[in-house]
Amino acid sequence: MNKKYIMLIGIIIAIFTVVILVLVKTNIIGIEVSKETEENIVNENNNSKDVVPEEEISDEQMRTSKIKLYFEGKDGALAEETRDVDVKELINDPYKTIINKLIEGPTDENNKKLIPDNTSINKAERVGDTLEIDFSSEYSSILDTDKNRKKLIEDSILKSVKELREINSIKILVNGTEIKDLKKSDSKFSY
Numbered sequence: 001m002n003k004k005y006i007m008l009i010g011i012i013i014a015i016f017t018v019v020i021l022v023l024v025k026t027n028i029i030g031i032e033v034s035k036e037t038e039e040n041i042v043n044e045n046n047n048s049k050d051v052v053p054e055e056e057i058s059d060e061q062m063r064t065s066k067i068k069l070y071f072e073g074k075d076g077a078l079a080e081e082t083r084d085v086d087v088k089e090l091i092n093d094p095y096k097t098i099i100n101k102l103i104e105g106p107t108d109e110n111n112k113k114l115i116p117d118n119t120s121i122n123k124a125e126r127v128g129d130t131l132e133i134d135f136s137s138e139y140s141s142i143l144d145t146d147k148n149r150k151k152l153i154e155d156s157i158l159k160s161v162k163e164l165r166e167i168n169s170i171k172i173l174v175n176g177t178e179i180k181d182l183k184k185s186d187s188k189f190s191y
């Protein structure tokens with residue numbers, strides 16, 4: 001008996017919903033749309049018919065986002081490259097994803113990789129608006145380079161991770177130890 005009542009109530013709700021929708025659509029219920037709004041709706045519908053995609057967007061394309069990465073360009077200054085990255089990777093660990101793309105190096109043959117080969121990330125963690133990046137020991141090979149080169153490498157990392165708006169500075173560590181050779185102003189800076 002209860003199932004019949006529940007089914008009857010469901011049917012009544014469905015009929016009531018359909019009647020309301022019909023009344024609203026035929027403007028019998030007092031919802032008025034101004035002539036200007038109606039014209040805008042018609043124009044928007046007409047404009048949307050003009051846009052025809054050249055190809056369908058695949059599931060893989062729908063899951064990507066563009067990020068900007070910075071490498072050393074021909075002139076020795078930073079050069080920007082745009083990459084497509086899987087959104088799931090960015091959501092799971094955005095900092096490691098971006099820094100790993102820097103470690104992989106540029107796709108443009110005119111640009112040069114800045115982070116030493118075989119470097120890996122032990123940890124990348126946001127503390128306030130600072131990203132603390134703990135690299136493997138391979139990163140310490142930059143200590144033998146001049147200060148301008150170190151700054152270029154750090155600028156590359158900072159500019160790339162600043163695409164994530166919550167980061168304003170970086171702090172570099174190697175195997176859990178802050179690099180002592182770098183002045184605080186060199187290893188932690190803001191734009």
